[in-house]
Amino acid sequence: MDELLREVRGRLAVTDQRMTRGRRALLEVFLRAGRPLGVREIVAAADGTVPQSSLYRNLAVLCDAGVLRRLNFDEGFVRYELDHEMTEHHHHLVCSRCNAVVDLDERTLGTVEAALAKAEAAIRRSRGFTVEEHQLDLRGVCRSCA
């Protein structure tokens, strides 16, 4: 936790932003949750002690700083998850029934990532479009809902 705080403080400093109570609280919520959270869940986890305006502002700040990552599963709201160094690039498996979100690791999607890298290179060559990021989400029915 402490080294995470130092790391985040450093990233914030890059753009002259500060480590504050509200942001520390946010980090704790995400560390405890260990999964992508929507604003309502965050408010609930913080016992409603955080006003939404600061919440949204801090989510944006922490995303810009590369501390959080913004996720959109087309649920009508946006989710966020921790994106610090220990969290590698990965994709999600979303159950359409219970909305559970599971991370997929490199082992599972390694071949897909490799194919994507090649395709992205081809896209740059053929269309002059530089791909900077990709989002891949798999939806379906999980074991317990089936």
Added chain:
Amino acid sequence: MDELLREVRGRLAVTDQRMTRGRRALLEVFLRAGRPLGVREIVAAADGTVPQSSLYRNLAVLCDAGVLRRLNFDEGFVRYELDHEMTEHHHHLVCSRCNAVVDLDERTLGTVEAALAKAEAAIRRSRGFTVEEHQLDLRGVCRSCA
């Protein structure tokens, strides 16, 4: 256009829904546009003659009928595009600067799709999760914005 209308009428009939003026108008807008549209664009294209309530209801109906496909590029609103038989499964290339959306065809992402199919099979075997659909979007900077 006519055979499309018959096709859509058929799909609607499956769930006891009707082909109406409003839905026909929607189809025409999408046919003319040939690209994913947000609600605001649809309203504009229809000269503001369509109330939003019917619009949203019809978008939902046409999605359920498999006539439209719902897309979310995390722009704060949702887009829709035609999904009739002539429109095969594909993915999107979105420019982060000008928000232009380009379709990617099977030729470009064929290898990726193949790898994905294998990964989805593996996911079913290993976790009992049945993948029903996937969404893959590539974001970056297009040639004219670069």
Added chain:
DNA sequence: ATATATGCAAAACTTTTGCATACAA
């Protein structure tokens, strides 16, 4: 004839913004 679709208005929900005050550096 009858169930479904439409149109209008109002509401629900997520997210953004203005501004005075509190706080981190």
Added chain:
DNA sequence: TTGTATGCAAAAGTTTTGCATATAT
């Protein structure tokens, strides 16, 4: 001390809903 963050309230934007009327089958 100085600029940034916070908290409150209000606004903005998208999407949903209720209900009476019109329409497709």
